Amino acid sequence: MSITGIEIRHLRYFVAVVEQRTFRAAALRLHVSQPPLTRQIQQLEDALGVKLLERSARGAEPTAAGKVFYQEARNLLTLAEQAAERTRLAGDGRLGRLDIGVFGSAVLGPIPRIVQRFRQTHPQVELVLHSLDRIGQIKALRERRLTVGFNRFFTEEPDLSWEVIQTERMVVVLPEAHPLAKRAVLSLAEISSEPLILYPRTPRPGFIDQMMRLFHQRHLTAHVSQEVDDLVTAMGLVASGFGLSLLTDSGRKLHVPGTIQVPLRKADAATVDLCVIWRRGDDSPLLAEFLQEARALRHPPPEDAEPVEKPAPRSAKRKRAPKRR
Amino acid sequence: MSITGIEIRHLRYFVAVVEQRTFRAAALRLHVSQPPLTRQIQQLEDALGVKLLERSARGAEPTAAGKVFYQEARNLLTLAEQAAERTRLAGDGRLGRLDIGVFGSAVLGPIPRIVQRFRQTHPQVELVLHSLDRIGQIKALRERRLTVGFNRFFTEEPDLSWEVIQTERMVVVLPEAHPLAKRAVLSLAEISSEPLILYPRTPRPGFIDQMMRLFHQRHLTAHVSQEVDDLVTAMGLVASGFGLSLLTDSGRKLHVPGTIQVPLRKADAATVDLCVIWRRGDDSPLLAEFLQEARALRHPPPEDAEPVEKPAPRSAKRKRAPKRR
DNA sequence: CGACGATGATACTCGGGGGGTATCGCTCCA
DNA sequence: TGGAGCGATACCCCCCGAGTATCATCGTCG
Known part of the structure; x- marks a missing residue:
């Protein structure tokens, strides 16, 4: 019955x-x-x-x-x-599970703050962080193992959308004893002749290539003396006097003894982007909420910002269109 | 919302x-x-x-x-x-709680079997036994602390219904050394001159009075030498040679060393009733189910049995009368 | 003891909406 | 490119939920 x-x-x-x-x-x-x-x-x-x-x-x-x-x-x-x-x-994207892809050294950037703020405003959402490089993130997004990924920059993909969350200026890292270490600011030209230690070795194209492009745009040629796996190794080599290296602004938190950090002059516009990427057309309310939180990072939010795709923030009262044809 | x-x-x-x-x-x-x-x-x-x-x-x-x-x-x-x-x-009376009143020595009678059978067929029903004398049972029934009570016999009450569940023959209990102890069967007349030990002392009217009435109906006079509180004490006194006592048939399970049990002859029709009592008009399905189980005890069920009140055993499909006026 | 007032039940009507058929627009695939 | 299959829509019917008016019953109070 x-x-x-x-x-x-x-x-x-x-x-x-x-x-x-x-x-x-x-x-x-x-x-x-x-x-x-x-x-x-x-x-x-x-x-x-x-x-x-x-x-x-x-x-x-x-x-x-x-x-x-x-x-x-x-x-x-x-x-x-x-x-x-x-x-x-x-x-409303306040209940569920959100899988987020992050890259290795992201812990130094704004990602922890974004995640923490989202966790506070969405306590019912289970947040799972996956440490993946760009290639891995793209694969995981396509296989729906990720909902959103953080990356340094992005090459266009037909089925993925992306958006710049933050743009950071670069900082030069040099050995204490280096002649340029006493300068308040440096130009790209001044360091173009110095041996550069860059990272990570993989995947290509990556951070290294973006740095090379930066010099190339200014008709300079960088001398990459070493490619190493990670940021910390690079800092160690700098302290040992093997050459200079570059850091993002948020990477400055990581201070290695025996090294000095000197900003690049503004005119050089030496910047690196932090991006979020997601499946194009994914209208998951969790994604929409998370992107909103990520965008809130940009203070002040640039008024001419034109996100590649903006999933409409879902309202509690869904309005059904009376006519659809 | x-x-x-x-x-x-x-x-x-x-x-x-x-x-x-x-x-x-x-x-x-x-x-x-x-x-x-x-x-x-x-x-x-x-x-x-x-x-x-x-x-x-x-x-x-x-x-x-x-x-x-x-x-x-x-x-x-x-x-x-x-x-x-x-x-x-x-x-259907198969879920809930049923409060049952029982009297002291009822554990020797059919009540345990009834309760056990009911528990098996109605596993979801919580059965609570309350040990109460007749007065206490009536009070508890009226205050709805009991749904049903077991008792030896019953004096009519306007708001209560009752029904005889079982009629038991009486058995004489005598000391081993007694002259009548070797007999296969005894008559009421033969024991009327012997000193009788009866129980319980309270409440009145009770088992004792029914025994007295039994003798009286046959124009005999019983000699009650002792009134004691409980059956076990009575048996002890019998073993000590203070006199004879009487047991219900189901009470024979309780054998006290030094005593002999001899049935009363059928012609004397010395019997005692076991009754169930409940609130008149109580149509609780649990009560109906329990009464049905209690009646099943009578084997074979007497075809001329006319229960004082028979709450209709409820069917799963309730038929609503299409017209009521 | 009878009138009254409260209760739930019933009779009847109305209208919204659940369920039916026919059909449309769209997408995918052979 | 047309057919097959999908969900959405238009339209209709009629069942059933909700309303008003009224009844039967019971308890209470004057």
Whole structure:
């Protein structure tokens, strides 16, 4: 036997009658008149095949079975409320799971702050960080193992969208003893003749190539003396006097003894981008919420910013278009 | 925000669509046509304010919010099924709590078997035994602390019903050394001149008075030498040679060393009744089920038995009278 | 003891909406 | 490029939920 014919309305009506001890009072509370209420209760009793209420001239009181069903009904109603609420939360991107791709040295940048802020405003969302290089992120996004990825820069892909979150100026790192170490600011030209230690070795094209392009745009030629795997190794080689290196602004937090950090002059516009990437057309509310949080990082937000794709921030009240053709 | 407008129908429909991956297949499964199904899903989405399904030419698949709501809906539907089932069980007297009054020495009688059988056939019913004398049972019944009580016999009460469950023959208990101890059967007349030890001292009228009435009906006078509190004390006194005592047939299980049990002859019809009592007009399904179990004790059930009141054994399918006036 | 007032149940009507058929627009694929 | 399959829409019917009016019953109070 099943629940054929029983609707949530019946539960609401029955609960009201039990709690008000009277059909009329319950009808008042339900904003209906008394006769329909009587019929609904009768339908409910017929559907269950059980007499739920003992009627008298003083009102109605539940039978033993009615007491059982009252508890069940109340429980179901609150569960239904919660189900609706959880669904609405999920629709607003405030409930669920978000897989985020990050690259190795991202911990020095703004990503931790973005993630932490998102976690605070969306406590019901489970955040999972995956440390992946750009190639791995693209693969994982396509296989839906990631919803969003952070990367330094991005080469156009047909099925992926991207957006610059932050642009950082570069800083030169030199050995303490280096003649240029006492300067307040440096130009790209001044360091173009120095041996450069860059990272990471893979994947190509990567940070190294972007640096090379930077010099090339200014008709300079950089001398890359060493390609190493990671930032920390590079700093170590700088301290050992093997040459100079470059850091992003947020990388300055990492100070290695024996090295000096000197900013590049503004005129050189030596910058590197931080991007978010996601599947083009992904309208997941979680993604929309997360992108919004990521964009909030840009202070002040540039007014001429034109994101490649902007998933509309979902509103709680979805408006159905009356005509669609 | 609440769950206004959402009905169980919407849950069933939505679950079907998600599981069948297609509106048409779901409509087939639900035995409705596809357009109403589409409309119901639209209503559901509007009521929740969330888009639940991503439609395409290949079918429909749930959004993130849709997945959440699918789990919730499935859960709610099974809970609703269980709620209905539990209510039907309660309506059939197979779920709930039954408070039973028993008297002190009832453990020797058929009551344990009745209770055990009822527990087996109604495993979901919580059985609570209350040890109360007749006065206490009547009081507890009126205060609704008991649903049913067992007693030896009963004086009519306006608001209580009763029914004889079992009639037991009496057995004489005598000291081993007694001259009558070697007899196979005894008459009331033969023991009327012997000193009798009877129990319990309270409440009156009680077992003692019924025994006295038994002798009186046969124009005999019993000599009650001792009134003691309980059966075990009486047996002890018998073993010590203070006199004879009487036991119900089921009491024979209790054999005290130094005593001999000899049946009374059938012609004397020395019997004592076991009764169940309950509130007159109590139509609790649990009571009805329990009485039925108690009556099953009478083997064979006397065909001329006319219970004082027989609460109709409730059927799962309640038939509502089409006209009531 | 009878009138009154409260209760739930019933009779009847109305209208919204659930469910039906026919059809459209779109996408995918042979 | 046309057919097959999908969901959405238009339109209709009629069931059923909700309303009003009224009844039967019971408890209460003057």
